[in-house]
Amino acid sequence: MLDELAVVLFRPKFPENVGSAARACLNMGVDKLILVAPQNFDLDKARPLATAHAKHVLEGARIVDTLPEALEGFTAVFGTTARTGGWRKGIMSPSTLAGVIDERLRSGGRVAIVFGPEDKGLTNEETSLCSGLMTIPTSREGTSLNLAQAVVVVLYECFKKALDKPFTPGGPPEERPTTVQEQEALFANLQESLLAIDFLKDDNPDYWMLPVRRFFSKINLKRNEFNLLMGVCRQIQWFVRAHGPKGTQDR
């Protein structure tokens, strides 16, 4: 059903939760599970929670060392967070996220949803790799959901959206969505270009890039648009090299 949707568990702490998450995946039509550096992982502890039905989801889970490795080949990545304060703006509700994911999947995308470890959640380092963030509404008294419970709620919303298939009119095939790798290449190129024209401050360009990243992440960037933006960056850099002050030319 949700063939091109994957659940990524980042450093999960309890194998039992991994088992429960595998079962939740199966319930909601997802069969791609990726574990990033799982802690204390033990298939024998995870298996009973997955039940016989979801054994193949659990045992077929890909285990990798780093999040970038896990995200290779995906066209959009969404992170889950319980922390909604600070700079974490534009955080989606599960049903909003499900709508966005549905759209991405229908346009041929491959989507990953990343869940952080039970105790700490995702840090800024991991969420910076995400195209968008989502949080599950909770009561004030109990803001922390069990990991597998968070998985089932989010997938349930995605499954509901996938169930109704509205009419999609014909027309020329859309350009394919860009991969996360292409998006990162574009961000690097944008950063370089905006530094070259002194739009970004030299002291902490990563920080000043955040609004730019946020802006381009919300767009389901297609390959032709990627080419367009890369072309603009190339031209800015060419211009600076050709005409800029000496110091800039050496950058």
Next chain:
Amino acid sequence: MLDELAVVLFRPKFPENVGSAARACLNMGVDKLILVAPQNFDLDKARPLATAHAKHVLEGARIVDTLPEALEGFTAVFGTTARTGGWRKGIMSPSTLAGVIDERLRSGGRVAIVFGPEDKGLTNEETSLCSGLMTIPTSREGTSLNLAQAVVVVLYECFKKALDKPFTPGGPPEERPTTVQEQEALFANLQESLLAIDFLKDDNPDYWMLPVRRFFSKINLKRNEFNLLMGVCRQIQWFVRAHGPKGTQDR
């Protein structure tokens, strides 16, 4: 939040699931948990799954012998079932049920949702005591949800409905969308900037702008993003004036 909503677990088999259900109740603003003849019940096995936060929900759970006893004083009772065949018609989805429950609660009702044992679910004897039945949509391959997972999905829908306004996660209010006038001002500014760095051909810039316009038009551009992009244009133009060739400076 959902003060007059109660979760009734009918003959639950695993104390761990009771603990997880207690935690799910707390997450979704429900603090009334009723256990009907729990099997193998052991608070010590349930407690870790409830976590310290939901300890009071678990320990405050009322334990009774029969379902009629559990349902005393409620104004509406809804049962959950995975079996949707046969005579079990008019079974609601979780969101439909949540709407019905919301209405009942707002009109001063006291509502119970009954979940059956892990292996068998509710029998006709128990569902005959219910004002309505609900089932959670699942994939064909995995129709059986874990008990506490079923609890969290159903309560999540109720909690969403109970939040007066649709749930919007924390953070500053969204920026207003840009007007068509602002978008045109941005396009003019972008064209000027892209001409200045020779990205657009001088002979027919309007034509070469088309893909750029198309790209920015598909975005629901917000005011802060407009400001960001206008800032980039300003900087490009400043850079060209400061460092560009003579001819460009006069443009």
